[in-house]
Amino acid sequence: xxxxxxxxxxxxxxxxxxxxxxxxxxxxxxxxxxxxxxxxxxxxxxxxxxxxxxxxxxxxxxxxxxxxxxxxxxxxxxxxxxxxxxxxxxxxxxxxxxxxxxxxxxxxxxxxxxxxxxxxxxxxxxxxxxxxxxxxxxxxxxxxxxxxxxxxxxxxxxxxxxxxxxxxxxxxxxxxxxxxxxxxxxxxxxxxxxxxxxxxxxxxxxxxxxxxxxxxxxxxxxxxxxxxxxxxxxxxxxxxxxxxxxxxxxxxxxxxxxxxxxxxxxxxxxxxxxxxxxxxxxxxxxxxxxxxxxxxxxxxxxxxxxxxxxxxxxxxxxxxxxxxxxxxxxxxxxxxxxxxxxxxxxxxxxxxxxxxxxxxxxxxxxxxxxxxxxxxxxxxxxxxxxxxxxxxxxxxxxxxxxxxxxxxxxxxxxxxxxxxxxxxxxxxxxxxxxxxxxxxxxxxxxxxxxxxxxxxxxxxxxxxxxxxxxxxxxxxxxxxxxxxxxxxxxxxxxxxxxxxxxxxxxxxxxxxxxxxxxxxxxxxxxxxxxxxxxxxxxxxxxxxxxxxxxxxxxxxxxxxxxxxxxxxxxxxxxxxxxxxxxxxxxxxxxxxxxxxxxxxxxxxxxxxxxxxxxxxxxxxxxxxxxxxxxxxxxxxxxxxxxxxxxxxxxxxxxx
Numbered sequence: 001x002x003x004x005x006x007x008x009x010x011x012x013x014x015x016x017x018x019x020x021x022x023x024x025x026x027x028x029x030x031x032x033x034x035x036x037x038x039x040x041x042x043x044x045x046x047x048x049x050x051x052x053x054x055x056x057x058x059x060x061x062x063x064x065x066x067x068x069x070x071x072x073x074x075x076x077x078x079x080x081x082x083x084x085x086x087x088x089x090x091x092x093x094x095x096x097x098x099x100x101x102x103x104x105x106x107x108x109x110x111x112x113x114x115x116x117x118x119x120x121x122x123x124x125x126x127x128x129x130x131x132x133x134x135x136x137x138x139x140x141x142x143x144x145x146x147x148x149x150x151x152x153x154x155x156x157x158x159x160x161x162x163x164x165x166x167x168x169x170x171x172x173x174x175x176x177x178x179x180x181x182x183x184x185x186x187x188x189x190x191x192x193x194x195x196x197x198x199x200x201x202x203x204x205x206x207x208x209x210x211x212x213x214x215x216x217x218x219x220x221x222x223x224x225x226x227x228x229x230x231x232x233x234x235x236x237x238x239x240x241x242x243x244x245x246x247x248x249x250x251x252x253x254x255x256x257x258x259x260x261x262x263x264x265x266x267x268x269x270x271x272x273x274x275x276x277x278x279x280x281x282x283x284x285x286x287x288x289x290x291x292x293x294x295x296x297x298x299x300x301x302x303x304x305x306x307x308x309x310x311x312x313x314x315x316x317x318x319x320x321x322x323x324x325x326x327x328x329x330x331x332x333x334x335x336x337x338x339x340x341x342x343x344x345x346x347x348x349x350x351x352x353x354x355x356x357x358x359x360x361x362x363x364x365x366x367x368x369x370x371x372x373x374x375x376x377x378x379x380x381x382x383x384x385x386x387x388x389x390x391x392x393x394x395x396x397x398x399x400x401x402x403x404x405x406x407x408x409x410x411x412x413x414x415x416x417x418x419x420x421x422x423x424x425x426x427x428x429x430x431x432x433x434x435x436x437x438x439x440x441x442x443x444x445x446x447x448x449x450x451x452x453x454x455x456x457x458x459x460x461x462x463x464x465x466x467x468x469x470x471x472x473x474x475x476x477x478x479x480x481x482x483x484x485x486x487x488x489x490x491x492x493x494x495x496x497x498x499x500x501x502x503x504x505x506x507x508x509x510x511x512x513x514x515x516x517x518x519x520x521x522x523x524x525x526x527x528x529x530x531x532x533x534x535x536x537x538x539x540x541x542x543x544x545x546x547x548x549x550x551x552x553x554x555x556x557x558x559x560x561x562x563x564x565x566x567x568x569x570x571x572x573x574x575x576x577x578x579x580x581x582x583x584x585x586x587x588x589x590x591x592x593x594x595x596x597x598x599x600x601x602x603x604x605x606x607x608x609x610x611x612x613x614x615x616x617x618x619x620x621x622x623x624x625x626x627x628x629x630x631x632x633x634x635x636x637x638x639x640x641x642x643x644x645x646x647x648x649x650x651x652x653x654x655x
Contacts, residue, residue, distance in 0.1 A: 091553060151475065207237070217231055220362040399466060414448070445468055559595060
């Protein structure tokens with residue numbers, strides 16, 4: 001009997017426990033559904049190539065501060081519950097931003113004599129004025145507008161002069177944008193159309209310690225009204241002198257008219273060289289300098305008579321310092337994704353992160369100054385504009401006519417003026433999807449002006465030939481990328497109305513067919529789809545590339561946002577973004593992908609349903625099999641991925 005009663009008691013506990021679990025599950029389901037936030041394969045957003053998905057641990061789930069990027073469904077549910085009662089704090093305007101006068105803005109909007117066909121490259125241009133005159137404009141807007149006005153006036157005069165002399169815009173101009181430039185026994189070379197990723201400048205020379213130092217300068221483009229061109233990079237090598245009286249040192253810095261010299265970076269820079277990296281490379285090869293100092297000390301303090309008889313050159317030649325008096329060197333400065341990198345005699349020595357408004361496309365020349373005998377200077381991997389007479393089927397690559405009905409999707413691609421090769425690779429690859437060629441999906445490149453007239457002219461010709469470029473009325477600085485995002489929304493709402501709007505980059509490969517398949521069956525309202533970061537915070541370290549000051553964004557965390565290489569928003573969100581900025585009710589924020597997350601959160605606060613759909617197949621740093629989007633793909637890799645898809649019919653990466 002006792003055993004029977006005990007069994008009944010245990011049974012009642014189990015039944016009560018089951019009821020409790022079922023009730024809790026129903027409550028969670030109701031609360032989860034009310035937010036309208038969709039979970040779809042949420043796993044970790046990858047930050048490096050080849051990283052395997054990492055599941056959230058049990059400890060992480062029950063931790064007070066779970067890392068949403070770890071990605072288990074339970075953690076996302078927990079995030080949803082916590083933010084239903086405590087939404088992300090957003091920045092509120094103390095007073096509505098005003099419209100102000102910006103120098104050069106009227107010149108950008110003065111009348112011109114372009115035909116209707118020519119003006120297709122300027123469809124979003126007229127709709128951007130309200131963004132460029134806001135009192136809360138992005139840092140660099142005034143400079144970008146002023147310089148664009150000068151460059152635009154110069155370009156228009158150049159085009160009209162060509163028309164007046166009946167010169168065809170299709171004449172060969174490629175000699176002005178060569179792949180390489182070489183100088184022998186000279187101290188400078190001209191870079192006609194700037195640098196792009198993987199461009200390199202190689203200096204071969206012999207140091208002369210009598211002058212104690214030499215500099216390699218990357219000089220920027222100079223507009224007619226500027227007194228002195230900016231220095232995109234000053235690479236200064238301090239030699240030890242004839243009697244080894246100075247410590248070897250390398251310094252790197254920048255200069256421009258607005259702010260003068262920037263903060264100097266030194267090598268060696270004790271304590272920080274192994275922490276801060278650029279493209280994964282240390283800023284300073286500290287071991288080189290440490291070994292160098294030790295070997296000098298050993299040579300100087302040795303009691304061995306033979307040591308004191310060694311010549312200065314020979315003694316220094318035994319050290320690791322890369323620049324030695326009388327010894328030839330080969331120094332190659334190359335442009336990466338995040339900054340410049342110097343290799344000397346085949347070994348990486350220093351790295352230097354790009355600074356705002358001093359980006360590689362701006363470089364117009366190289367000067368070598370000071371104590372070095374130059375043997376040669378070679379610049380290669382330079383941007384070459386597409387030659388329309390090389391036998392390409394322009395009609396096959398040209399943007400097809402768009403139907404009068406609403407598009408399924410507009411794809412806006414971020415690009416810069418001299419990235420000719422990247423755009424051509426996209427036209428020959430994923431822009432050949434049937435959905436694009438049929439006009440169901442439209443792809444447009446969004447590009448700001450260059451300070452270099454030749455680049456602008458080549459860009460204008462390209463726009464007229466292919467019909468897929470939208471020029472924007474500001475110089476293409478990194479700090480102004482958010483303006484491009486809004487321009488894409490403007491086109492997708494007002495000019496080429498689309499059900500969905502996608503943003504991507506010109507070094508990304510997009511499987512358009514798979515994107516469209518993934519969108520089928522989804523609610524076409526309130527959608528943010530891509531590789532989503534559900535919980536992240538502003539970087540407060542000033543050395544960080546994505547540094548955000550408390551004044552720019554006071555809250556301690558960001559709302560959910562999708563990584564910039566590729567994401568899709570629904571039409572209602574795009575429309576909300578356009579109207580919100582027209583009425584100056586949405587904040588401008590310099591990190592364009594995070595900015596979209598901030599605007600979507602504001603959309604949700606207004607009472608709209610939002611679907612945050614994360615898809616792990618959006619790779620923001622590289623490629624993995626099964627990808628929807630692969631980022632950091634150079635033109636050769638883009639064409640390779642397309643060829644693989646055609647032959648294998650599987651999304652496999654190129655090695």
